[in-house]
Amino acid sequence: MSGLHDAFTPDERALQRALVDAASQRFRAGGRFAWHFARGKLSGDPMFLALLRMGALPPQAQDFLDLGCGQAVLAAWLLAARDRFESGAWPAGWPEPPRVRRLRALELMPADVARGQAAFRASGDEERVSVEQADICQAAFGEAAVDVVTILDVLHYMPLQQQDDVLRRARAALRPGGTLALRVGDAAGGLRFRLSLWADQLVTLARGHGLARLHARPLDEWAAALRALGLAVQTAPTPGGLPFANTFLIARAPASPA
Ligand SMILES: C[S@@+](CC[C@H](N)C(=O)[O-])C[C@H]1O[C@@H](n2cnc3c(N)ncnc32)[C@H](O)[C@@H]1O
Known part of the structure; x- marks a missing residue:
């Protein structure tokens, strides 16, 4: 197996290390676990750097909705990336990272929410980044439309019908030209997919969800579900040597409503 x-x-x-240091710093306010968790997640999962390198989240995007945010490490990552860009230390040829004006992050587990809230309160950014306890299968996604909805490694925790409902409401929350960024398991991914399900079972147990039943579909079906919502879909495997069949789906709404 290749390295991560x-x-x-x-x-x-080197850029990743600098961003991990900057982003995880915020979580010190939530205690040692929050800080270590943020460092482990941001440095161990190539998704975060890949999102920036591939320009999945457009530079002009300002308003974000992150569904199933955990302790909201993505928000801290995006703020760190923008700070780095503005300091002039950004790799030549990489897309400009978005300047987040408002990011609303929804999470089911109260302990994650508390860690996320502590991080952004301590850094004076709680107006910009709000972390709220909510079940995304029930919660309203808000009146105001957003530029980006992210749903990263979340949908497989709910049955297909609820996944479709979340996707439909996430699509409805997008502005014209907006982006829906998902990472999902590809149920056609063979052994890599089964390994990812086992890993997820361990994580859900450790996080106090119990032994949850996980729900996935083949990549073609994920893409078809997004196209049926009027979105143009690009897929990209998660880079690095993770043995998991997790894939990005970057779905864009048309620039003007149909
Ligand atoms: C694997 S973690 C991913 C966290 C985050 N998206 C990230 O990439 O760092 C999945 C998260 O989804 C949350 N989740 C699962 N079902 C949810 C629901 N119905 N409503 C809100 N959050 C949910 C879990 O509690 C967990 O924090």
């Missing part, structure tokens, strides 16, 4: 970071150059790995 084979997909990145030494300069990119």
Whole structure:
């Protein structure tokens, strides 16, 4: 098996380390666990760097909705990336990271919510980043439309019908030209997919969800579900050597409503 970071150059790995340091710093306010968790997640999962490198979240995007946010490490990551860009230390040729004006993050587990809230309160950013306890299968996604909805490694926790309902409401929350960014398991991914399900079962147990039943579909079906919502879909495998069949789906709404 290749290493986690084979997909990145030494300069990119140095950028990742700098962003992990900056982003995880916010979580010190939530205690040692929050800080270690943020560091582990942001440095161990190539998704976060890949999202920036591939320009999945457009530079002009300002208003975000992150569904199933955990302790909201994505928000901290995006703020750190923008700070780094504005300081002039951004890799040549990489897309500009978005300047987050408002990010609303919804999460089911109260302990994660508390850690996320502590992080953004302590850094004076709680107006910009709100972390709220909510079940995304029930919660309203708000009156105001957003530029980006992210749902990263979340949908497989709910049955297909609820996934479709969340996707439909996430689509409805997008502005014209907006982006819906998902990471999902590809049920056609063979052994890699089964490994990812086992890993998820361990994580759900450890996080206090009990032994949850997980629900996935083949990548083609994920893409078809998004196209049926009027979105143009690109897929990209998660880079690096993770043995998991997790895939990005970057879905864009048309620039003007149909
Ligand atoms: C694997 S974690 C991913 C966290 C985050 N998206 C990230 O990439 O760092 C999945 C998260 O989805 C949350 N989740 C699962 N079902 C949910 C629901 N119905 N409503 C809100 N959050 C949910 C879990 O509690 C967990 O924090």
